Amino acid sequence: xxxxxxxxxxxxxxxxxxxxxxxxxxxxxxxxxxxxxxxxxxxxxxxxxxxxxxxxxxxxxxxxxxxxxxxxxxxxxxxxxxxxxxxxxxxxxxxxxxxxxxxxxxxxxxxxxxxxxxxxxxxxxxxxxxxxxxxxxxxxxxxxxxxxxxxxxxxxxxxxxxxxxxxxxxxxxxxxxxxxxxxxxxx
Amino acid sequence: xxxxxxxxxxxxxxxxxxxxxxxxxxxxxxxxxxxxxxxxxxxxxxxxxxxxxxxxxxxxxxxxxxxxxxxxxxxxxxxxxxxxxxxxxxxxxxxxxxxxxxxxxxxxxxxxxxxxxxxxxxxxxxxxxxxxxxxxxxxxxxxxxxxxxxxxxxxxxxxxxxxxxxxxxxxxxxxxxxxxxxxxxxxxxxxxxxxxxxxxxxxxxxxxxxxxxxxxxxxxxxxxxxxxxxxxxxxxxxxxxxxxxxxxxxxxxxxxxxxxxxxxxxxxxxxxxxxxxxxxxxxxxxxxxxxxxxxxxxxxxxxxxxxxxxxxxxxxxxxxxxxxxxxxxxxxxxxxxxxxxxxxxxxxxxxxxxxxxxxxxxxxxxxxxxxxxxxxxx
Numbered sequence: 141x142x143x144x145x146x147x148x149x150x151x152x153x154x155x156x157x158x159x160x161x162x163x164x165x166x167x168x169x170x171x172x173x174x175x176x177x178x179x180x181x182x183x184x185x186x187x188x189x190x191x192x193x194x195x196x197x198x199x200x201x202x203x204x205x206x207x208x209x210x211x212x213x214x215x216x217x218x219x220x221x222x223x224x225x226x227x228x229x230x231x232x233x234x235x236x237x238x239x240x241x242x243x244x245x246x247x248x249x250x251x252x253x254x255x256x257x258x259x260x261x262x263x264x265x266x267x268x269x270x271x272x273x274x275x276x277x278x279x280x281x282x283x284x285x286x287x288x289x290x291x292x293x294x295x296x297x298x299x300x301x302x303x304x305x306x307x308x309x310x311x312x313x314x315x316x317x318x319x320x321x322x323x324x325x326x327x
Numbered sequence: 328x329x330x331x332x333x334x335x336x337x338x339x340x341x342x343x344x345x346x347x348x349x350x351x352x353x354x355x356x357x358x359x360x361x362x363x364x365x366x367x368x369x370x371x372x373x374x375x376x377x378x379x380x381x382x383x384x385x386x387x388x389x390x391x392x393x394x395x396x397x398x399x400x401x402x403x404x405x406x407x408x409x410x411x412x413x414x415x416x417x418x419x420x421x422x423x424x425x426x427x428x429x430x431x432x433x434x435x436x437x438x439x440x441x442x443x444x445x446x447x448x449x450x451x452x453x454x455x456x457x458x459x460x461x462x463x464x465x466x467x468x469x470x471x472x473x474x475x476x477x478x479x480x481x482x483x484x485x486x487x488x489x490x491x492x493x494x495x496x497x498x499x500x501x502x503x504x505x506x507x508x509x510x511x512x513x514x515x516x517x518x519x520x521x522x523x524x525x526x527x528x529x530x531x532x533x534x535x536x537x538x539x540x541x542x543x544x545x546x547x548x549x550x551x552x553x554x555x556x557x558x559x560x561x562x563x564x565x566x567x568x569x570x571x572x573x574x575x576x577x578x579x580x581x582x583x584x585x586x587x588x589x590x591x592x593x594x595x596x597x598x599x600x601x602x603x604x605x606x607x608x609x610x611x612x613x614x615x616x617x618x619x620x621x622x623x624x625x626x627x628x629x630x631x632x633x634x635x636x637x638x639x640x641x642x643x644x645x646x647x648x649x650x651x652x653x654x655x656x657x658x659x660x661x662x663x664x665x666x667x668x669x670x671x672x673x674x675x676x677x678x679x680x681x682x683x684x685x686x687x688x689x690x691x692x693x694x695x696x697x698x699x700x701x702x703x704x705x
């Protein structure tokens with residue numbers, strides 16, 4: 141992939157004052173829209189270098205919180221739920237486990253902005269879903285940020301199986317143990 | 328109720344026994360790998376076989392060497408890359424305890440240290456259960472105190488932080504019950520175990536001034552005791568531990584934290600970067616729960632102590648936070664007061680506390696087993 145070529149064409153950005161702040165604002169707005177986030181995460185990773193992971197994760201989290209707040213402020217959740225969603229999707233029984241883990245696993249499967257809209261409309265608990273979002277997106281953001289420097293050098297992207305195995309153990313363990321926790325609490 | 332006690336007791340024992348036995352298998356029954364001795368160690372003075380891997384070793388070696396002979400002042404540090412014996416000797420509490428329980432069987436000191444760890448963790452559970460009972464909180468939550476991720480690193484490297492948490496728990500309990508003499512005994516022993524426990528007494532002192540609590544004797548006596556201990560160390564070694572402690576562990580505020588999140592420092596080690604960042608983010612998420620309150624300043628000693636430990640945490644340097652393999656054990660005091668505050672504060676966040684603690688515990692469990700397996704078998 142010729143990502144390096146694209147960046148060579150974008151050399152002019154170095155002459156723009158406060159480009160970091162402009163980029164953060166652009167990213168934040170972009171993350172609110174139903175667009176694929178991976179290219180911008182990669183761009184940020186290369187631009188922000190050392191602290192790209194933190195910047196990306198904070199922006200993704202704040203974009204979710206903002207989406208949630210905007211939808212609730214405009215009362216869109218009530219309207220859309222009444223008109224469409226309640227008729228199509230059967231509501232899961234509300235408990236801590238379902239709320240937390242549906243977010244955790246949906247985050248891995250569904251594009252970030254789309255799920256942001258869904259969680260906001262379905263009135264998920266903001267605090268729990270935010271923490272679940274962060275936990276689920278750490279590996280994805282970390283891997284993209286970490287490998288971005290390989291992509292710009294044109295080197296081959298290697299899949300790290302140890303990393304995937306470790307994350308898999310982690311996700312499964314959270315699921316099993318917390319299910320047990322929930323069972324114990326119910327008793 | 329008795330069955331619940333027993334089931335929690337069994338659960339704690341089962342998990343830590345499984346962890347320890349897994350490591351024993353990975354180490355090929357070479358128990359000295361728990362301690363990680365330096366290859367500069369004088370082999371003739373260790374009463375069991377050791378197989379050092381590198382020149383530095385790990386912190387546990389100092390405690391074990393002191394536990395083998397706590398009254399021989401010069402011996403513990405000769406030939407090792409450590410030039411201030413008063414720094415290590417200031418933490419004599421754990422070696423003294425280990426020495427006293429393994430007096431006749433020194434060659435089995437590592438097994439005894441591991442058995443002691445199990446007893447200490449179970450004691451932490453029961454003490455904190457009593458704290459929660461005293462505060463009219465849900466006592467079933469005490470199980471969280473038995474599963475702090477930092478304990479796993481203490482077990483894997485035979486370090487004294489588990490004992491310190493037990494002593495701090497006892498200090499909190501006796502403070503709440505207004506038992507001055509018992510409080511002073513455990514406080515002094517906590518200071519002898521790890522000098523960082525002085526932060527608890529300093530924060531208690533500041534708290535008493537800020538909120539006009541007049542019982543200064545609880546905070547002043549332990550602080551006074553520590554100064555006397557420093558004077559004794561100076562007389563013994565012609566040096567004090569504070570200089571080494573500050574130069575080795577501290578830097579300008581936030582520089583250590585910023586370094587952890589600098590992604591390029593993990594260049595070539597994806598797994599290390601992932602594990603460090605994941606663990607720190609778990610801790611920061613837990614810390615964020617403290618700030619998620621409308622009333623920020625309140626008359627709560629646990630919250631106050633947590634904040635002072637948090638300030639201390641912010642000034643730790645990159646070596647402590649981002650290089651030390653077992654950094655989670657260093658953060659145990661911060662973690663203890665954080666969890667104690669969150670649990671006693673109650674509310675809906677308890678589920679998140681339980682979940683984050685459990686996931687971090689499991690993650691650390693897997694990380695240690697996996698890393699040790701890769702180090703020792705590949």
